[in-house]
Amino acid sequence: MPLPRFIAVIDIGKTNAKVVLIDAHTKQQLAARSTPNSVRQDGPYPHADVERLWAFILESLSALQVEHGVDGISITTHGATAALLAADQLALPVLDYEFAGPASSAAAYGAVRPDFAETLSPSLPNGLNIGAQLFWQRQAFAAEFATVTAILTYPQYWAWRLTGVMASEVTSLGCHSDLWAPEQGDFSSLVTSQGWRALFPAVRPAASVLGPIKGEIASTTGLRAETPVTCGIHDSNASLLPHLGAHAEPFTILSTGTWAIAMTVGGDTSQLDPARDSLANVDAHGRPVPTARFMGGREFDMLAPGAVTPSDADVDAVITGDIQALPSFMPGVGPFPSHVGCWTGDADALSPGQRTAAVSLYLALVTQACLGLCGLGQQIIIEGPLARNGLFAATLAALTGVPVLASGDATGTSLGASMLFGGTAGKPSGVPVAPLDHKGLPAYAARWASRLG
Template identity: 30%
Template structure:
């Protein structure tokens, strides 16, 4: 790609979808967004691929009228896959079966049967998570529910590769998507998990491409129908968090631990020893876009934040004085308020407020920010002692959050990026990977110092969490 090229980046999140025009240096020029549409069954709750496809091509046509688009780079979360036919236009979206919403509860018989097949931790890359999370578990459910459709299908594709296939007609597999708790790929050994040959799924898995590889050009009929450049390059794309992590790799920050925040707090580190990964504490073995292992940790911070802050959280930033008042009087939120244990085994659904409860909406928001900063510090501790830390995502727009993380994680250099489009920037940088000769610039800020009341508060919170932990099974 040339330095003046513009890329269309398609970022499929669980909650929202973004289509951005991004220059080759990672600067976002324009973004369109859509709430990710979900339909109820049958046969299960699923994402509306046909509606997304119509929106995508309308958006691409609009962007092409305003920008000289040279390429298309897809990114997406790792907890979904699409079983497809040979032809991307069959059935309107090419899908042999609807794409399962990973928060759809599993039938009990599917859950039990899959648990006996999932294999050891490094085959899975994670614990067995909630709902229909994990591409392998979704494919297993499809196989039980609609065996003929699975037998007749041609490929099973992660979300970014599905959209690359829709655009180009070329099917590929990609390491960072498969290494995002798909349960299909053993990241450390760089091989298919044992469940793939055991179930005969190898025939559904296309050849590999690197996230930055051009897999083809836009299909001529699509270019003509939607007014798109006929030479528009289509790239393989990758897992959203790994693509965001690549942005810092491209900047030369290869030793940094990156914490991205939103619906999930996602921590990734290339320096975490594999033996530190504990599947019972929300830890994962991910893959970067180069196929190398990344220590990971997951906490559903966005949902936890919402549960504590409530629906009436004020828009104004949390005042340091409000948070300090809560800290001084010992008001604490203890895990976990959602249906996931994350770093605290046995805590799901047991979240509670310790001490004098927050009295106002401003105090509830302050408590939510304190709690999420403490979760972040626990994620950092789980990933090891790496000194360099980068925070990004929606939480850093709250000015107190990065400063609290710095206070709760002493001995580390905490910086943060206010760029709201890290995935889009990373994806655009992928397109120039092969030609890059020097690190790309990244704008990072340092949080300010906070009074010692917060350090003491973190110590008391950790002691309370330890006291509150349920006894091990059988004790």
């Protein structure tokens, strides 16, 4: 199949959903549409508003077809999400992984979930392990769960809606789900012991074309009936895809958005700590990638709502004044899951610039802690919103002592997903970051670490 030129990428993040049009020849974004990814609070539990998202997707595809033409569709979504189908309908709403419901069956689930050595998937709060979601849903909604005929991870749910073809895929199955054994390249013992194996469709590569769009979608959107759709990929792995084979290993990609996710390609999984939110993701080729993460984007928005670019004086005031944020403001996740987030002083007394500086330093320090778990590559490439935070990047460069590149490409996830159709991205570009030059930073970082015990 010739490489489609204009590729519409359906990119559903935890906070926002987008449909982005990528020119596969130039690797440039031509157009994008976005909508908040709102969570519905009605029904049996908080859940994804899939019908609103579906309407948004169809409207966006139609508009992009009129403006530029669409030659192919690729899909990427956040992880920790699955759709339970009863024939061609949802048996239960698509659960929001931040809902605490699955915690009510945590003890029983803990007795059956596989060891970390098998899955490289830590026990996480709420519904962040898909296995915990499924276990709880079967207990709490036994009648509805009994009707389930298929379980689809989230990118593949949207691929099915577009094509009518069901598939499983390793990057979503391998995303701290408890459902996959990365070293064996197969479903985990949990899937077998719980009788779920027959509910998962056959595993297909992320880059495989599941089929053309359904006829009614072609009629609704104006797209050609033969428009191909890929199987789809987990969003962090989409960000990783353009870099595979492009750098000397080991190297670290820091993919940022709601989450800040550090992935060290060619790294060692032996330092992963299941109690500190470190794990192995599985890349598009099925290989384990040591990973550590925290909700960096969520914490930045929470702690610095009036963010501005801090001045040198703001940075100096924070460092010399020993103004520190200590983790974790999102309980249960990140490298300090049990530590309760707090400030060392009165955060409300800070100017917007000082507060932004303090939060940027905080994020760099937590990222450094993550790199102690997943391994520090020979260089770090930052993608997503934090690549535009100069103080964060400069502090990370100073703390780690390795080259840091800030990607100027705001579409790393979408570009990676578009590459599922083939082609290469060329060597991913990034702007070298000069390390923060402040003599007080080492002592500031040492005091931060000492306060965590």
